[in-house]
Amino acid sequence: MYQNFTKRDDSAMELLDALCSMPNARSVVELSLSPNFKHQYPSVYKAIAAAGWKEVGLPALIGQYLAPPKERSYWLFGVDGTPQKRQFAYTLSDRGYVYYPNPVGCNKPITIGHEYSTVALLPELGPQMAKSWVVPLSTRRASTDDDKELVGAEQINALLDDPELPWYEELAVDVGDSRYSKPAYLHAVHQDHADLVTIAKVRSNRTLYHYLAPPEEKPTHRPAFKGKAFKLHDPDTHTQPDETLVLKLEPQKKRREHKVLIEVWEDMTMSGKNKPKRIPMENYPFRLVRITCFDQDGNEVYSKPWWLIVVGQRRQELSLEDVYRSYTSRSRLEHFFRFGKQKLLLNAYQTPETEREENWWRVVHLAYLMLWMALPLTQHLPRPWERNLPEHKRKIITPAIVQRDFSRLISQFGSPAKDPKPRGKSPGRKKGFHLPPRGRHPVVYKGST
Template identity: 50%
Template sequence: MDITRHTTALEQFRCTLYQNFENRADTLMELVDAMCSYPEADAVVAYSLAPVFRRSYSAISKALTEMRMAELALPYLLLPHLPRPRQRPFWLLMVDVTPQPRPYAQVLPDRGMVYAPTVVKGKAPVTIGHQYSSVALGLEPEEGVSASWVLPLLTTRVATDADKEMVGAEQIDALLADPALPFGQELCVAVGDTSYSKPLYLHAHRRHPHLVTIARVRSNRTFYHQDVPQEGEQAGRGHPTWYGDKFSLSDPETWTPPDETQTLWETSRRGKKHRVEVQSWHNLLMRGKNKPQRLPMHLYPFTLVRMVRYDEEGNPLYKRPLWLLVMGDRRDELTLMHIVDAYAERFDLEHFFRFGKQKLLMADFQTPDLEPEENWWQLTHIAYAQLWMARHVAEALPRPWERNLPVMKQRRLSPTLVQRDFGRIIQQLGTPAQPPKPRGISPGRRKGTKLPPRPRQKVVVKSQNAAKAA
């Protein structure tokens, strides 16, 4: 491995990043380095204790308030370093939302009810706060690198009056519409979870001829075959017939013989063999809607994929099968293995959210204003991208109790291991940030000055009818 080449690429990325910070570039650059090299921080203000951060703790909030970057700044920063797909014939984009709980921030605007997982049975999995939509690039396996890496590209806060799936659709549309990025000119696959299989989201991307959308489908959905005119039947007047026989996922009696079937074998981490049956049906249709906007979904046939895993005794491993929907003009270029593997890699985005919240304090920044919070989320994505740029430069430093773990024996660098060694890398490379220049002690506010209290903000709670109308 050419360490010199990877070191040079990291230095170029850091210099370009420093130049893209329009305001308080020195503070923001040192803050990113502190996030990448100080995993001991238990609060955002604790990053001021990192050796690479040479400024006061008060500079963090000031820098995040004045931070200015373009919407596509991170994709342009990573453009010279994007790994072209070699093992699969397409770019893989993954989109999902994740919450930032802020139940006690009574002065923070635009808070709503967001999803929050809980292990307590019977408790509603909701909390009060914000949610953010992120788009990341799926990566192919590399030697000596953990398979859990993704490459974050965009993050946007989802307003309470916005549709989270449509926010993700706008993010992907921005990546595909930019001619400087390769995603719009080549075959690209966008993967989403169940909520991204609704007609409004699928219809929004059909103007991109090179985009194929893969989304999970609930087991209670109903689709239709294309209508086939009977022999000798003449086309009459009236509305044309688009939908043929019903295909109900919950009723096997409505299933026709699959157009394609493939059997795969997998070995679990415990050494057990599993048989995977994959079936597909081509050119199915879903019903669209006429209100509040017309969605002619009969114009967009799709491929439906069903996947079931069986144990060594032939019993299903899960209660329900996995249903996937594949829509796009170039969907026939994807094999069943491409579809299954592409959706399986979507779970790496969950690893990114978990690492970001635990190691980069992605959801821990406390502020009464929206703009600094949004800037912080963008900065955490930049910090993760810098860790990815250093993956081939870092060394595995296991703890004494981690030396015998299989992952440590394989020396596969994960984001945690890169963050653990990033302090050494910064000492060798240096930083483009200039040292602070003390300007004396500020006189502060005049004695007796009283600021008015911030107004309390109401929590936005959507009713069921309002959510359906939206």
């Protein structure tokens, strides 16, 4: 990693070491107080601005260290977006209205800021690995001109098209929430990837259709591909499922689910799109899966069942249990975002420069990747009041525990960064020099005019 920095490589490496070993930092500049950051505090900002973070590719760094899956027959990826709240950054460019959960029920769940898309590998977990571990592979800001889901599609395509990565031309599965069940996303990721299977949630008010196979003889007109309507919210339109599976889950302290009923309907389809360009959804038939969770008393855990679609030419290679296990693994991305914002200052960098904000998101993803690489060397060091907790008795290693032990690893193995050398005092700005005020940018509103 160190040799990939183009400028300020020493301060950039020390910044990563400080971020990985200082879980109690409340601001980015406070990282300069870490013993692992030997430069002065202005070097924090200079490293973020000029180290060439965009050229440091996460997949190229980590690809050779990723073991192929053993329990699964496929590589599992997760894609999701998260907001960067910047409603008072008036000089920050390209701010828009983004989704942001609001605890006050009468308010709309939106804020002003940026939206970032992240793709991560959801690896198989070892016996002492916490269930929250992911391997971040790509992060990118979705501009106000971009379709947020298509940004995720471009990230998925870039990962699958790289022949140097271990999952090239192997079966891969990506999981996403209901935003990634739209035709534009499905067409973007599946038109060139026969080895990809997408598992996405669909809203319970959608109308899907039974798929009509094209006739053997070439018709004189466009054949119909949509059969009888299947309205998810209307049980009268539901046909008998093609397959049913009941899973009994092992009891856990925080798990309410005791039994899971999985039902599947084969060969379903949805309406395509004609604008701004045609999206032929007849080329992408899918499996429709309904998942209903029950507690120990036989009551439904959730008010509505989950509706999932399984899209891809190799979708039949996934069992119903694979579909359920893969989709529930998607929650690990939520743990990653929460840990990044609480412990790695993911959304704490208050800068008026959009490019530097993007650099900081790459810094945090690199820091998390360093924590994942340090996982096998970490010593389990619970706090005194945590020693009797069940997860600590089993010595489960979480990202927070690795961050707590990272300073010890740095002291043992050292850092490739060279010690700073005094260069004399800078002459500074000339007397009477005044910086011009920064330009203010309006908030971009994407709505009907």
